[in-house]
Amino acid sequence: MTDRGGPFVVADIGGTTLRIGHVTAGDPVVRGVRRVATEGLARYPDAPVAELQQRVLGQLATELAAYLVRSEAAGSRAVGLSFAGPTTVDGVALAAPTIWGEGGGSVALNAHLGARLGLPVLTVNDITAAAWRYARAEDDAFCLFTVSSGVGSKVFRRGEVLVDDAGFGGELGHWRVDWSGTAPPCDCGGRGHLGGIASGRGILRAVRVAARQRPGEFAGSALAASSAGRPEGITNEAVAGAVRRGDSFAVDVLRAALRPLALAVASVFSSIGIRRYIFIGGFAVAVGQPFVDILGDELTELGCFGLTPPQVRAMLMLGAADDDHSLIGVGRMLAAAGADPRLAAEAAHAYVDRW
Numbered sequence: 374m375t376d377r378g379g380p381f382v383v384a385d386i387g388g389t390t391l392r393i394g395h396v397t398a399g400d401p402v403v404r405g406v407r408r409v410a411t412e413g414l415a416r417y418p419d420a421p422v423a424e425l426q427q428r429v430l431g432q433l434a435t436e437l438a439a440y441l442v443r444s445e446a447a448g449s450r451a452v453g454l455s456f457a458g459p460t461t462v463d464g465v466a467l468a469a470p471t472i473w474g475e476g477g478g479s480v481a482l483n484a485h486l487g488a489r490l491g492l493p494v495l496t497v498n499d500i501t502a503a504a505w506r507y508a509r510a511e512d513d514a515f516c517l518f519t520v521s522s523g524v525g526s527k528v529f530r531r532g533e534v535l536v537d538d539a540g541f542g543g544e545l546g547h548w549r550v551d552w553s554g555t556a557p558p559c560d561c562g563g564r565g566h567l568g569g570i571a572s573g574r575g576i577l578r579a580v581r582v583a584a585r586q587r588p589g590e591f592a593g594s595a596l597a598a599s600s601a602g603r604p605e606g607i608t609n610e611a612v613a614g615a616v617r618r619g620d621s622f623a624v625d626v627l628r629a630a631l632r633p634l635a636l637a638v639a640s641v642f643s644s645i646g647i648r649r650y651i652f653i654g655g656f657a658v659a660v661g662q663p664f665v666d667i668l669g670d671e672l673t674e675l676g677c678f679g680l681t682p683p684q685v686r687a688m689l690m691l692g693a694a695d696d697d698h699s700l701i702g703v704g705r706m707l708a709a710a711g712a713d714p715r716l717a718a719e720a721a722h723a724y725v726d727r728w
């Protein structure tokens with residue numbers, strides 16, 4: 374085999390947007406990113422799931438084929454696809470509630486797209502792909518949390534994301550942390566899940582509830598001014614801005630919402646001793662350093678057996694402020710597959726067999 378450093382065409386598909394770009398091994402950025410609206414549930418909310426699956430598959434094949442003939446993609450040896458849902462080692466999508474809604478059969482993305490494009494395709498879960506961006510040394514172990522509209526989590530160790538081959542694991546966002554009758558809903562349909570509480574959406578809901586229940590404190594908050602005193606007028610951007618400026622009402626609500634996230638970190642630490650936690654996702658990044666500071670307060674309060682408070686705080690860090698984690702990560706997976714077939718077999722699963 375000759376040079377396997379790329380370029381690789383990489384794509385990331387979520388509920389609203391499909392992004393396609395290209396990466397070269399050793400280059401820390403993704404280039405030439407093209408964005409189109411996903412041909413899924415968000416665009417066709419009344420379409421049946423089977424039709425949406427066909428639309429999305431057709432769109433992926435068409436857009437990737439069009440990208441592959443661009444001059445900067447010339448010589449691409451493989452395509453990496455980061456997918457917003459659980460996938461198997463063979464690149465079969467098991468579910469994609471945000472892309473095509475609940476239900477529907479599984480979709481063999483690697484097989485379908487590989488046949489259409491005439492190139493090997495590596496499909497991986499988007500959080501798994503994102504974790505690859507942050508892999509440092511061979512022995513490095515860390516846990517990546519995505520805090521955006523929901524919460525995702527993955528543990529990464531020795532070039533491998535620790536999930537079951539059938540796609541189980543990495544779902545602390547759907548861990549139930551609130552058993553009360555008033556537990557907020559999660560986007561999966563459950564109640565009281567971490568992802569419905571410690572997420573951008575969950576925190577916004579909690580801020581609005583607190584504004585109604587504690588009108589005096591709300592009136593004294595910067596959030597009252599930005600929303601003209603209407604709780605339903607509060608936005609995630611305003612909450613993030615208020616927290617950054619130390620607004621005590623916003624900080625209090627965020628602190629309560631992050632307590633179960635601290636519990637999740639403590640449980641991962643207590644069970645397998647991971648000591649690096651990286652937080653990415655729109656809401657965490659919008660809040661910035663105060664997000665990990667407040668989470669650090671709660672985690673210190675909770676305690677991590679055997680660690681001092683400074684050691685506890687040192688475990689938490691923010692990821693990069695861009696939104697390219699999954700694109701860069703899936704590119705690194707492809708590059709690693711070329712550089713080290715053993716690593717590829719473990720981490721990119723069956724991909725190496727398809728070279």
Ligand SMILES: [Zn+2]
Pocket residue numbers: 546547548559560561562563564566568
């Ligand atoms: Zn859930």
